Amino acid sequence: MAQTAIIEAFGGPEQFKLVDRPVGEPGPGEVRISHRSCGLNFIDVYQRTGLYPLNLPHALGMEAAGVIEAVGEGVTHLKEGDRAAYAAAPPGAYCEARVMPAAQVCPLPEGVDFETGAAMMLKGLTVNYLFHRTTPLKRGDTVLFHAAAGGVGLIACQWARDEGITLIGTAGTDEKCQLALDNGATHCINYRTADFKAEVAKLTDGKGVDVVMDSVGKDTFEGSLDCLKPLGMMISFGNASGPVPPVNIGILGGKGSLKLTRPTLFTHIADHAACQQMAAELFAKVTSGAVKIHIDQRFALADVAEAHRTLEARKTTGSTVLTLG
Known part of the structure; x- marks a missing residue:
């Protein structure tokens, strides 16, 4: 028993x-x-x-x-x-x-x-497929990673640092942001005190990021799409704030021929x-x-x-x- x-x-x-x-x-x-x-x-x-x-x-x-x-x-x-x-x-x-x-x-x-x-x-196998098996990532690429101080996030911060990838994290407190930075995030945005979309634009000189990795879902989905550079990849892999509402696929074209995937481990x-x-x-x-x-x-x-x-x-x-x- x-x-x-x-x-x-x-x-x-x-x-x-x-x-x-x-x-x-x-x-x-x-x-x-x-x-x-x-x-x-x-x-x-x-x-x-x-x-x-x-x-x-x-x-x-x-x-x-x-x-x-x-x-x-x-x-x-x-x-x-x-x-x-x-x-x-x-x-x-x-x-x-x-x-x-x-x-x-x-x-x-x-x-x-x-x-x-x-x-x-x-968590670690999730980071593996996000970085190695979902879309090609190379040294020098830039990733936006939501919930960067969580279990998956802290592994992702270290993984990115080890592989030469710039990781912009988000977290809900200054303490969590510092934790992400201590673990390898290049930047971390407190989404409760700053507009992460505006901050990403500043950090990338308006170019946007190559990939967004988003496990938050409903609350961050639209803003995440706006953080991508043309031809960028949106990886929606969780729903911590609730499921993403139905998406009009046409918006991907209007925002720069974006790619969207919803993988599972x-x-x-x-x-x-x-x-x-x-x-x-x-x-x-x-x-x-x-x-x-x-x-x-x-x-x-x-x-x-x-x-x-x-x-x-x-x-x-x-x-x-x-x-x-």
Whole structure:
């Protein structure tokens, strides 16, 4: 039996309840993993509220790290006793142990502890596809990155610095802006005290940026489009402020033949080999010291509701983990 955080109805954090669930044995292509730490992400909020619907009741959580307890037939990249971490579907990481598909579970290097592993997989793999797999980026390019002091944002700031990319961040307080700057952002705009669109125009001499990476959604979408240079790419990869309203595709032509995409991590990691390669690239960034994972909040699994409240109130910086044991 494994203690597991589930929801039986969509709604606020009060919907969480802890139950004991049988774990079972892995079938073909599966592993059983005993978790040491679980990650917290905004996608978990979208699933809890029903923005991304699930069949209920359902456990939540998309990333964790722990030890492989058993492997099913056909699994060759993992064995019993291996340290491992993942960002993977289906949801269900908020638990002490689970049986799950093995393809997106990755061997965790010895130099990376379990909390770091749990805190970085979904966020770090997201940064990987944003910078390497969505549109060509090269040294000297300029990116506007919203929520630059969050879990994904702080990794992105460091990733950009390591690869010679100018990153203009936005954040909601001066302290968060300083955190982004300390982690490699070239500039950071406090969007509560300044118009980020006007500030980006000043910082780029009116030229605009090559790429916008926007996980905020509704509140920043239109302004983000206006920050792009002609032929620029808008990457909308989240909805923290709510879903983006329907878009008249014609505005992209009027604003300079812009490109718009709405990617998801789980498309990029659906292929086993691609997932393992992306994880290896992320681990290399972390073990080399180019990227440091900031774990700024820790909650016990029993306090998962409070963890969600804190995340939704925008009171977090860096990554948040749920601890087990």
